[in-house]
Amino acid sequence: MTVKFVLLVNKQGQTRLAKYFTEHLTTDERRALEGEVVRKCLSRTDKQCSFFGLRQYQIVYRRYASLFFMLGVDEEENELAMLELIHCFVEVLDKHFGQVCELDIMNEPDT
Template sequence: MIRAVIVMNTQGKPRLLKFYEFQPPEKQQELTRSVFAVLSGRPDNVSNFVEADAIFGPGTRLVYKHLATLYFVFVFDSCENELAMLDLIQVLVETLDRCFKNVCELDIVFNFNKMHTILDEIIFGGQVLETSSERVLKAVEEISRLEKSASSVSFVPKSVSGRFGR
């Protein structure tokens, strides 16, 4: 089972935190900091796997990928295949890339909602849901379309009226 997905930048600022086992917010921050401490100390030429027993409890491992200014980190237990997890990060990144057309950190910061939607289409409750980025994309696009059509009727007018009200 996948325990957590963490996306953070190279300064250790969290950009997306998703824990599939509940952790209180302080604990989430603490875990993120420990993960960052481990990752920032690793040189580029080493493997992408780290034993995470000390951070997430016995038997856990993490796989990370360092792309541009971001770390993508998957934390999982002994039931998962490390190499496959690495591919799954690839699926996530590819999907983001197609969704945001050359994804960069800013896209993720301002669209963290959408990030969650994408992630929920790939990983579901700690299990792999879909590995075809095309299908993920289709689902996400459908959701944004629904969102837009709904908000064009109900949401936008409200916010416009809100602006006048101020």
């Protein structure tokens, strides 16, 4: 499993958490990539698939309440397994925070 980055973004498109793994991108490159990913995810309807290709990544996302959880993974990765990974991550956050919300992510990013 090769997750390249994780983004948590609210409905307004504001990044609440961004974590990159094994990618050596400059701040400007990260900002541009995040903007592309966020615009594409927010413009998609509920009837569309929860994953799509962008650049050299496969973007897998899922919305929980007002937050979008987005993963950038290798193109060979199993998208359904990544959706399950997002769900498991949200369950862990719910157990830790007792119903996680955007404010929890903003106020305790190191948790």
